[in-house]
Amino acid sequence: MENKKGTIAILGSGNIGLSLANGLVKSEYCAADNIILTRRSIHLLNAKAKEGFRVTADNAEAVSAASVIILAVLPQQLNGLLAEILPVIDHEKHLVISVISGVSCKDIKAKLGENVQVVRVMPNTAISIGQSMTCIASDNAGYLNMEIVTEMFETVGSVVQINEELMTSATALCACGIAFFLRAIRAASQGGVEIGFHAEDALKMAVQTAKGAADLLLQHHSHPEHEIDKVTSPKGCTIAGLNEMEHNGFSSSLIKGIKLSSIKAGGLYTEDK
Numbered sequence: 001m002e003n004k005k006g007t008i009a010i011l012g013s014g015n016i017g018l019s020l021a022n023g024l025v026k027s028e029y030c031a032a033d034n035i036i037l038t039r040r041s042i043h044l045l046n047a048k049a050k051e052g053f054r055v056t057a058d059n060a061e062a063v064s065a066a067s068v069i070i071l072a073v074l075p076q077q078l079n080g081l082l083a084e085i086l087p088v089i090d091h092e093k094h095l096v097i098s099v100i101s102g103v104s105c106k107d108i109k110a111k112l113g114e115n116v117q118v119v120r121v122m123p124n125t126a127i128s129i130g131q132s133m134t135c136i137a138s139d140n141a142g143y144l145n146m147e148i149v150t151e152m153f154e155t156v157g158s159v160v161q162i163n164e165e166l167m168t169s170a171t172a173l174c175a176c177g178i179a180f181f182l183r184a185i186r187a188a189s190q191g192g193v194e195i196g197f198h199a200e201d202a203l204k205m206a207v208q209t210a211k212g213a214a215d216l217l218l219q220h221h222s223h224p225e226h227e228i229d230k231v232t233s234p235k236g237c238t239i240a241g242l243n244e245m246e247h248n249g250f251s252s253s254l255i256k257g258i259k260l261s262s263i264k265a266g267g268l269y270t271e272d273k
Helices: 015-026 044-049 061-062 075-088 104-112 123-127 143-154 162-194 199-220 224-231 238-249 250-267
Strands: 009-010 035-038 055-056 070-071 095-098 117-122 131-137 157-161
Touching: 009 015, 009 061, 009 117, 015 035, 015 123, 035 061, 044 055, 055 061, 061 075, 070 238, 075 104, 095 104, 095 143, 104 117, 117 143, 117 162, 123 131, 123 162, 131 143, 131 162, 162 199, 162 250, 199 224, 238 250
Parallel strands: 009 035, 009 070, 035 055, 070 095, 095 117, 131 157
Antiparallel strands: 117 131
């Protein structure tokens, strides 16, 4: 049975779970009282309760009251969570969405039942400001449920539907990628300090420059090298700086980091079974 949008239960309200909850409310996708947040240390959700979110430490209770279930715990906590909610899972009622790295739809259905419709989702923390890059995949969810998930995550950023076999790669490029680009911005700001700017000014300049670079690609639908060509001239300062970075492994180190993160993401759940 296809699922209609209803009460949302976010099981595991850590960084990603709270970012999603905040983003959904900020985008006016739903009201805070339409979202149930769970956490073992429920006192950590006191501030969210004051904002109107429904909070509980009882995952089964949250599942019973919701139609959309979002699994947002750590991979090593998943098996215990699935055992806890199994008695109240209803495949006619529930749509299960997992944002857990390295966990396949098959892994979840093996615990909750083959008839449960599961959508695997990989957002990043920019979801809290409506700027996530979210990838979604499923091996059994119907069209309407995929539309529900797409609509939900489009309110907090961009969505791409991919083959599930690419989800660990998406984790490395998009979820881990937030940290990679932040580190690059941090490095640029440190370079700015070294050439004479105060730290606060250097960071502001690096952040806006990075944002401008991304917007150039998004708005022009162009390739990075096309935009790079516009700012490099023969014997110029830009090409000199780029070549120095490349000689020191800039692109290579980033590519290697993404590849290693992908390998690590694929093993997070299996290591803890």
